[in-house]
Amino acid sequence: MLNAIKDAVRKSSIHVCIVNCGGCNGCDVECVALLSPRYDLEQYGIYVHNNPREADVLLLTGAVTEQWVDNLKRIYDKAPEPKIAVAVGNCPQSGDVFNQEGGHVHAPASDFIPVAAAIPGCPPRPSEILEAILAVGPQAIADRGREQE
Amino acid sequence: MIVPIGPIHPALKEPIRLKLQTEGEKVVKAEIEYGYVHRGIEKIIEGKTWQKGIYLSERVCGICSYEHTQTFAETIEQISDVDVPLRAQFLRVITNELDRIQSHLLGNSTFFKSMDHETLFMRVLELREYAMDSIELLTGNRVNMGWNVVGGVRMDADERHFKPILENLEKIEEGFERTRALFAEGPALALRCKGIGYMSKKEAIKGRAVGPIGRASGVKEDYRNGHYTYDDHFDFKVIRRTEGDNYARTLTRFDEIPESISLVRQAIENIPDGEIRTPVDLKSGYAMRKNEAPRGEVTYMIETNGSLIKNISIRTPSIANMDSCAKYMIRDVPTVADAVATYATSDPCVACAERVAITNEAGKTSIKKWDEVR
Ligand code: SF4
Numbered sequence: 001m002l003n004a005i006k007d008a009v010r011k012s013s014i015h016v017c018i019v020n021c022g023g024c025n026g027c028d029v030e031c032v033a034l035l036s037p038r039y040d041l042e043q044y045g046i047y048v049h050n051n052p053r054e055a056d057v058l059l060l061t062g063a064v065t066e067q068w069v070d071n072l073k074r075i076y077d078k079a080p081e082p083k084i085a086v087a088v089g090n091c092p093q094s095g096d097v098f099n100q101e102g103g104h105v106h107a108p109a110s111d112f113i114p115v116a117a118a119i120p121g122c123p124p125r126p127s128e129i130l131e132a133i134l135a136v137g138p139q140a141i142a143d144r145g146r147e148q149e
Numbered sequence: 150m151i152v153p154i155g156p157i158h159p160a161l162k163e164p165i166r167l168k169l170q171t172e173g174e175k176v177v178k179a180e181i182e183y184g185y186v187h188r189g190i191e192k193i194i195e196g197k198t199w200q201k202g203i204y205l206s207e208r209v210c211g212i213c214s215y216e217h218t219q220t221f222a223e224t225i226e227q228i229s230d231v232d233v234p235l236r237a238q239f240l241r242v243i244t245n246e247l248d249r250i251q252s253h254l255l256g257n258s259t260f261f262k263s264m265d266h267e268t269l270f271m272r273v274l275e276l277r278e279y280a281m282d283s284i285e286l287l288t289g290n291r292v293n294m295g296w297n298v299v300g301g302v303r304m305d306a307d308e309r310h311f312k313p314i315l316e317n318l319e320k321i322e323e324g325f326e327r328t329r330a331l332f333a334e335g336p337a338l339a340l341r342c343k344g345i346g347y348m349s350k351k352e353a354i355k356g357r358a359v360g361p362i363g364r365a366s367g368v369k370e371d372y373r374n375g376h377y378t379y380d381d382h383f384d385f386k387v388i389r390r391t392e393g394d395n396y397a398r399t400l401t402r403f404d405e406i407p408e409s410i411s412l413v414r415q416a417i418e419n420i421p422d423g424e425i426r427t428p429v430d431l432k433s434g435y436a437m438r439k440n441e442a443p444r445g446e447v448t449y450m451i452e453t454n455g456s457l458i459k460n461i462s463i464r465t466p467s468i469a470n471m472d473s474c475a476k477y478m479i480r481d482v483p484t485v486a487d488a489v490a491t492y493a494t495s496d497p498c499v500a501c502a503e504r505v506a507i508t509n510e511a512g513k514t515s516i517k518k519w520d521e522v523r
Binding site: 017018019020021022023024025026027028029030032033035036037038050051052062063065066067068071075096097098100101102103104105122123125 | 157158163187188190192214255259270274281291499500
């Protein structure tokens with residue numbers, strides 16, 4: 001019963017924080033485009049405020065650069081439970097083009113924090129990002145909540 | 150007291166750390182800490198073919214990704230002594246200006262967001278989507294277009310593309326006037342940004358501010374003047390203002406949008422028939438080219454040994470703009486909120502800026518100055 005109430009509440013109020021850990025910011029602008037009236041993120045009960053301390057979903061973009069090796073875990077720990085991380089773009093999954101000789105990246109991001117879902121693309125379309133958050137968000141948050149109890 | 154902001158903060162869209170030194174409410178000084186998105190692109194490009202290089206150069210920065218590929222391609226073309234077909238040059242102008250429109254709208258929307266003016270933020274983003282649609286229609290991608298190749302462009306375009314683009318431009322124009330007036334004449338916003346974040350022309354030159362940020366302070370450089378396509382075939386007005394405050398910077402960006410729209414129209418009207426790509430015989434050598442990206446001048450210096458790139462050095466506008474922002478604009482700003490808004494008007498693009506950062510063994514990051522890379 002309690003869980004059902006919790007799920008219902010969480011489902012219609014997902015707070016999102018975009019964490020750019022070193023990409024080309026192409027993915028970030030696509031996340032910003034989600035806020036535009038065309039996609040209107042807020043009608044789905046998703047709210048982007050970029051504050052890790054209030055976030056349910058961390059949208060990870062970028063290929064984890066040197067500076068983020070420690071900071072990524074710190075930011076993740078700051079977010080209150082239950083929380084999930086969704087990797088946007090190729091960068092956090094494989095390092096994309098930056099993961100070659102000469103590059104300073106430490107992809108994949110899942111080496112540092114648990115990643116619940118990944119959206120491939122360089123960058124993925126805003127509609128794909130939206131779809132992914134809506135598809136995995138509520139269930140993954142609920143599951144994570146059960147784990148914590 | 151020092152107020153640190155970032156790297157992840159509601160008002161910032163990219164990771165950076167602002168250290169604001171405050172006296173009471175007032176912000177007296179600011180310092181910017183870079184290095185969160187340093188990926189080492191220049192090092193990766195070394196020893197690769199141009200096909201790989203241009204792909205990587207596009208990912209220097211996602212917002213103004215187009216201008217990077219164009220400058221890269223033009224540098225290699227200059228080394229190899231080839232002339233790009235005129236039709237390809239016109240197609241490059243179309244994409245370049247569409248990219249400028251969307252980037253300026255995005256820059257302004259970030260500023261409105263940092264001022265907490267949701268209405269304008271939404272309106273500007275709504276207009277931006279039309280520019281994004283046009284870009285997607287023409288090139289197939291929204292952000293990283295992959296449109297340029299050495300020797301021309303990747304695909305041809307025809308009426309089926311041009312007609313919807315012109316329609317989209319009309320839609321942008323329709324909403325644009327009112328949006329601009331809302332900002333320029335609305336009392337609440339103007340009060341909060343007139344006279345804030347002032348930078349004089351002298352300081353702008355000293356800080357090497359470029360692009361709309363420099364032009365809002367009276368600097369007159371626009372590197373589209375001097376580019377062969379623009380010089381020979383296009384008419385446009387360089388927008389300049391003299392106030393040098395947040396208001397002027399935002400308005401400069403707004404006023405450049407109709408100019409870009411007219412440039413796209415001119416290009417579509419006068420586009421000549423012909424080839425879109427010439428075969429290129431790669432030569433070895435060194436060349437440097439400057440182009441006007443949405444945020445100012447982008448410089449590419451490339452040395453090749455025939456087929457491979459031996460050395461590449463990229464200079465992007467953001468580093469100079471952000472530096473002059475910290476040094477000159479954020480100085481005696483009334484509140485912390487205004488300091489963050491001032492930072493947003495300098496249209497920072499962190500991903501661009503962070504490829505010349507050198508991290509030495511001690512972990513100290515230093516930024517190369519313009520003189521050093523020249
Ligand atoms: S996945 Fe592609 S678009 Fe996204 S941040 Fe990485 S390089 Fe940029």
